[in-house]
Amino acid sequence: LRKKTPEAQQLAEQIIAGNKTALSRGITFIESQQAKHQYIAAQLIEYCLPKANKSIRIGITGVPGVGKSTFIEAFGNLLITQDKKVAVLAVDPTSSVTKGSILGDKTRMETLVKEQDAFIRPSASGETLGGVARKTRESIILCEAAGFDHILIETVGVGQSETAVHSMTDFFLLLKLAGAGDELQGIKRGIIEMADAIIINKADGDNQKKAAQAKSEFQRALHLYPTKNTGWTPQVALCSALENTGIDNVYELILSYLDLTKENGYFEQKRRDQNKFWLLQTIEEHLKRNFYQHPDIKKELPLQLQLIEEGKTTPFVAATFLLKLKDN
Amino acid sequence: LRKKTPEAQQLAEQIIAGNKTALSRGITFIESQQAKHQYIAAQLIEYCLPKANKSIRIGITGVPGVGKSTFIEAFGNLLITQDKKVAVLAVDPTSSVTKGSILGDKTRMETLVKEQDAFIRPSASGETLGGVARKTRESIILCEAAGFDHILIETVGVGQSETAVHSMTDFFLLLKLAGAGDELQGIKRGIIEMADAIIINKADGDNQKKAAQAKSEFQRALHLYPTKNTGWTPQVALCSALENTGIDNVYELILSYLDLTKENGYFEQKRRDQNKFWLLQTIEEHLKRNFYQHPDIKKELPLQLQLIEEGKTTPFVAATFLLKLKDN
Numbered sequence: 001l002r003k004k005t006p007e008a009q010q011l012a013e014q015i016i017a018g019n020k021t022a023l024s025r026g027i028t029f030i031e032s033q034q035a036k037h038q039y040i041a042a043q044l045i046e047y048c049l050p051k052a053n054k055s056i057r058i059g060i061t062g063v064p065g066v067g068k069s070t071f072i073e074a075f076g077n078l079l080i081t082q083d084k085k086v087a088v089l090a091v092d093p094t095s096s097v098t099k100g101s102i103l104g105d106k107t108r109m110e111t112l113v114k115e116q117d118a119f120i121r122p123s124a125s126g127e128t129l130g131g132v133a134r135k136t137r138e139s140i141i142l143c144e145a146a147g148f149d150h151i152l153i154e155t156v157g158v159g160q161s162e163t164a165v166h167s168m169t170d171f172f173l174l175l176k177l178a179g180a181g182d183e184l185q186g187i188k189r190g191i192i193e194m195a196d197a198i199i200i201n202k203a204d205g206d207n208q209k210k211a212a213q214a215k216s217e218f219q220r221a222l223h224l225y226p227t228k229n230t231g232w233t234p235q236v237a238l239c240s241a242l243e244n245t246g247i248d249n250v251y252e253l254i255l256s257y258l259d260l261t262k263e264n265g266y267f268e269q270k271r272r273d274q275n276k277f278w279l280l281q282t283i284e285e286h287l288k289r290n291f292y293q294h295p296d297i298k299k300e301l302p303l304q305l306q307l308i309e310e311g312k313t314t315p316f317v318a319a320t321f322l323l324k325l326k327d328n
Numbered sequence: 329l330r331k332k333t334p335e336a337q338q339l340a341e342q343i344i345a346g347n348k349t350a351l352s353r354g355i356t357f358i359e360s361q362q363a364k365h366q367y368i369a370a371q372l373i374e375y376c377l378p379k380a381n382k383s384i385r386i387g388i389t390g391v392p393g394v395g396k397s398t399f400i401e402a403f404g405n406l407l408i409t410q411d412k413k414v415a416v417l418a419v420d421p422t423s424s425v426t427k428g429s430i431l432g433d434k435t436r437m438e439t440l441v442k443e444q445d446a447f448i449r450p451s452a453s454g455e456t457l458g459g460v461a462r463k464t465r466e467s468i469i470l471c472e473a474a475g476f477d478h479i480l481i482e483t484v485g486v487g488q489s490e491t492a493v494h495s496m497t498d499f500f501l502l503l504k505l506a507g508a509g510d511e512l513q514g515i516k517r518g519i520i521e522m523a524d525a526i527i528i529n530k531a532d533g534d535n536q537k538k539a540a541q542a543k544s545e546f547q548r549a550l551h552l553y554p555t556k557n558t559g560w561t562p563q564v565a566l567c568s569a570l571e572n573t574g575i576d577n578v579y580e581l582i583l584s585y586l587d588l589t590k591e592n593g594y595f596e597q598k599r600r601d602q603n604k605f606w607l608l609q610t611i612e613e614h615l616k617r618n619f620y621q622h623p624d625i626k627k628e629l630p631l632q633l634q635l636i637e638e639g640k641t642t643p644f645v646a647a648t649f650l651l652k653l654k655d656n
Contacts, residue, residue, distance in 0.1 A: 042648070049642050138644070275636045275643045282647035287615045308603045314377050315603045316466070319610035320370070 008040045012047030018147045020119055026142045030135050031124045045138055048145035053271075055144045056258065057151045059165040061191060062175030064156065067201045070241040071175060072152055073109045078247050079150050080117050087148035088112070090123035091136045091165050092156045119148060133164035134285050137278060140168065166194045167277055170267060171254050174198045178207055178214035192218075193225060197235045197253050204240035211238050230266045232257055296325050336368045340375030346475045348447055354470045358463050359452045373466055376473035381599075383472045384586065385479045387493040389519060390503030395529045396482055398569040399503060401437045406575050407478050408445050415476035416440070418451035419464045419493050420484045447476060461492040462613050465606060468496065494522045495605055498595060499582050502526045506535055506542035520546075521553060525563045525581050532568035539566050558594045560585055624653050 011029075014022030026048075029041040062068050076086045088109075112118045124135045140151055155165045166172050174195040192198070198218050203211035218236045227233070235253050239246030261267040291297060304318040339357075342350030354376075357369040390396050404414045416437075440446045452463045468479055481497055483489045494500050502523040520526070526546050531539035546564045555561070563581050567574030589595040619625060632646040 042644075045644055049644070141644075272637055272639070276633055278643035279632065279636060279646050279650075282643055283619065283650060284612075284616060286647065286651055287619055288612060291611065291615055304607065305604055308607060309600055311600070315606035315610055316370075316373055316377065316469075318607050319614065322607075322611060323614055 004043055005040065008043035009047065011040075012044050012145075015044070015048060015142055015146050016051050020146070023119060023142055023146045024121070027121055027135075027139045030138045030142070041138070045141055048141050052141040052144035055140075055149045055151050056171070056254070057140065057153065057169040058254065059153050059155065059162075059169035059172040060175065061155045061162050061165065061173070062201075066175045066177050067241050068154055068175055069109055071199070071201055071239070071247075072154060073112045074241040074244050074247045075250065076109070076112045076118055076152065077115070078251060080112075080115050082251075084150045085117045085119075085148045086112075086115075086150045086152065087119040087121070087140075087143035087146075088152045088154065089121050089136050089139055089143070090154045090156075091129075091132055091161050092123035092154075119143065119146070129160055129164060130281070130285050130288070133161075133168070134282065136164075137168050162191050162194060167274055170261075170270065171196050171257055173250070173254075176200050176214065176218070177202055178210035192221065192234075195234055196230075196232060196257060197237060197250070198222075199246075199250055200236070200238050201241055203238035203246065204243045230257075230261055230270075231264050232260055291326060294326055297322060300325060332371055333368065336371035337375065339368075340372050340473075343372070343376060343470055343474050344379050348474070351447060351470055351474045352449070355449055355463075355467045358466045358470070369466070373469055376469050380469040380472035383468075383477045383479050384499070384582070385468065385481065385497040386582065387481050387483065387490075387497035387500040388503065389483045389490050389493065389501070390529075392484065394503045394505050395569050396503055397437055399527070399529055399567070399575075400480055400482060401440045402569040402572050402575045403578065404437070404440045404446055404480065405443070406579060408440075408443050410579075412478045413445045413447075413476045414440075414443075414478045414480065415447040415449070415468075415471040415474075416480045416482065417449050417464050417467055417471070418482045418484075419457075419460055419489050420451035420482075447471065447474070457488055457492060458609070458613050458616070461489075461496070462610065464492075465496050490519050490522060495602055498589075498598065499524050499585055501578070501582075504528050504542065504546070505530055506538035520549065520562075523562055524558075524560060524585055525565060525578070526550075527574075527578055528564070528566050529569055531566035531574065532571045558585075558589055558598075559592050560588055560594075619654060622654055625650060628653060 011022055011026055015026050026041075026044050029037045029044060032038065032041070060068060060072065072088055076088065079086045109120060113120050121139065124132050136153065140153075143151055151169075153165050153169055155161045162172075172194050174191055174197070176198055178200055200211045200214050200218070215236050215238055222234050222236065225234075237246060237249055237253060239250060241247065258267065261270070292301070300322060304313065304322060307313040308315065308318060339350055339354055343354050354369075354372050357365045357372060360366065360369070388396060388400065400416055404416065407414045437448060441448050449467065452460050464481065468481075471479055479497075481493050483493045490500075500522050502519055502525070504526055506528055528539050528542050528546070543564050543566055550562050550564065553562075565574060565577055565581060567578060569575065586595065589598070620629070628650060632641065632650060635641040636643065636646060
C-alpha cells in the first residue's frame with residue numbers, strides 16, 4: 001500500500017520476534033502526533049497485521065478504588081503460570097490529568113511488571129476518547145504480532161470509554177465492590193448491559209457477607225435484561241485480588257465463554273462486526289484529525305468559539321466559515 | 329455568506345410571518361438529501377437565525393407506552409390556553425422502522441394538531457442519529473423564527489438519542505410509569521442524570537398508590553446524584569395526561585427552573601455551551617456526509633465491508649484504501 005522504509009521494516013521484524021523494547025517503541029510511534037512517526041506507525045501495522053489476531057482480548061472496567069490494578073496483577077500472574085503471554089493496555093482519556101488511571105502508576109503492578117511474559121503500557125494521554133481508542137486498537141495489533149495471546153484492556157470506568165473498550169474486546173468484565181451505593185452507580189451508566197461477567201472484588205474478611213449479598217442482587221438484576229445474542233448468560237462471581245482467591249474461577253468463566261462462542265460462531269461474528277465498526281471509526285477519526293490539525297483551523301477555531309461565547313456568531317455561521325476556510 | 333436565491337428569500341419571509349405551510353416546506357428542505365435543497369435550507373437558516381432563539385426548548389423522553397403523545401397533547405393544550413405557540417419536533421432515528429414513534433401517528437394528538445398555534449412535525453427518518461439531530465436542531469431555528477415560543481422535542485427513549493435531545497434543550501423531562509420494572513430501565517440508561525424533572529404519568533385510578541410509591545423511590549434515588557451546576561434540584565411529580573391532572577404543576581416546575589437559571593446566568597451559559605458543541609457537531613457531520621456521499625465511496629464502501637465480512641481485509645487496510653480513493 002505504501003513505500004516501506006528500512007527503519008519500519010527492521011522494527012516490525014523485532015516486534016514480530018517478540019522484542020518488548022521494540023514493541024514499546026512501536027507503540028510510541030502509534031501514539032505520536034508527528035506526521036513522520038505516523039507514517040512509520042502505519043507501516044508497522046501493515047507488517048504486523050498478518051501476524052496478529054490470535055489472541056483473546058479481555059476488557060476490564062470498574063470505578064476507581066474497586067481494585068483494578070490488584071485484580072489485573074493477580075489475573076495476569078495466573079495467566080503466566082498457565083504459559084500465557086499477557087499484554088495490559090488501557091483506554092483512559094482522562095489519564096493526562098491522572099484521574100485514577102491505574103496504569104499511570106506501574107509500581108502498583110510490581111510483580112507482573114517484572115515478568116518476561118508480561119507487557120504493561122499506560123494509556124495514551126492528552127487526547128480525545130476517539131484518539132485514545134484508535135491508538136489502543138492499533139497497539140493491540142502490535143502486541144498480538146509480538147506473541148501476546150491475552151490482551152487485557154483496562155478502562156477507568158467513566159463516561160463513554162467502556163463502550164470503546166467493549167467494541168475492541170471479546171469478553172467484557174465489570175469489577176464491582178459490595179455496598180457503598182456502588183451497585184446503583186454501575187447500573188446508571190448502562191455498563192451492566194455490556195458485561196459478560198460481573199466480578200465482585202474484595203470479597204474477603206469482614207466483606208464476605210456483603211459480597212455474597214451483592215452477588216445475589218446482581219444475579220437478580222441480570223435476570224431483568226434480555227438474553228444476549230451470544231447465547232451466554234452473564235455470570236456473577238466473587239474474588240479477592242488481594243488474597244488471590246476466586247481468580248482461577250474468573251479464568252474458567254472466560255474459558256467457558258470462549259468454548260460456547262467459538263462453537264456457535266459468535267466469537268468470529270463479533271470480531272467481524274467490530275472490524276466493520278472500526279473501519280468507519282478509523283475513517284471518521286482520520287477526517288476529523290485531518291480537519292482540526294489544519295494550520296488555518298488550529299488558528300481560527302478558538303476565535304470562532306470565542307465569538308460564540310460572546311454571542312457574536314452562531315454555530316452554523318461559524319461552521320460554514322471554518323469549512324470554507326479548509327476547502328480553500 | 330452565500331448568494332441568496334429569490335425562492336429562499338420568499339420562503340424565509342413567509343416563515344418569519346408565521347406561515348405554517350411555509351414552515352413545513354422549509355423543514356422539508358432541511359430534511360432533503362438533494363444538494364439543491366440543502367443549498368436552499370442553508371439560506372433559510374441564515375435568514376431565520378436573527379429571528380430565532382427566543383423560545384423555551386423542552387426535551388421529553390420516556391419508553392414506548394409511557395404516554396408521551398397523550399402528555400404532549402395535554403401539555404401543549406395547556407400552553408395554548410396561556411397564549412403560547414407550541415411546536416412539537418422529534419429526534420427518533422428508529423422512526424423509519426416505526427419502533428414506537430409517537431409523531432409518526434399524528435392522529436394520536438388529535439386536538440393539538442387542530443390548533444392554529446400548534447405545529448407538529450414527525451422526526452426525519454432513514455438517517456443516522458447525527459443526521460436526525462442536526463436536522464432537528466436546524467428545524468428549531470425555523471420554528472423559532474416562525475414565532476413558536478415553546479419547542480417540545482420528543483425522543484423515543486432508546487440509546488443515545490436522549491443525549492442529542494439533552495444537548496439542544498433548556499429543560500429535560502423524563503416521563504415514567506409506576507411499577508413494571510420500568511424504574512430500573514430508566515436508571516440503567518443514565519437518563520436520570522440528565523433529567524431536570526421526572527414526571528410519573530398515568531397516576532390515576534388504581535395506579536395512584538403505586539405512583540406515589542414510585543415518586544418516593546425516585547426522590548430517594550435522586551439524592552444519590554451530585555448537585556447539578558444549575559443550582560436546580562431535579563423534581564419528581566405525578567400527573568395523569570389522560571385525566572389532565574398535574575399538567576399545570578409540570579408547567580410551574582419548568583417556570584421555577586427558568587426563573588432560577590435565568591437569574592443565576594446558567595440558562596444563557598448552557599445555550600452558549602450547546603452552541604460550541606453544535607459548532608463541532610455541524611463540522612463533523614459535514615465532514616462525514618461529504619465523505620460518505622462521494623460517488624466513489626458510495627460504490628466502494630459496501631465492497632470493502634463485504635471483504636471484512638469475508639475476512640479478506642482489515643479495517644486499517646480498507647480505511648486507507650477508501651481515504652486515498654476520496655483524495656484522488
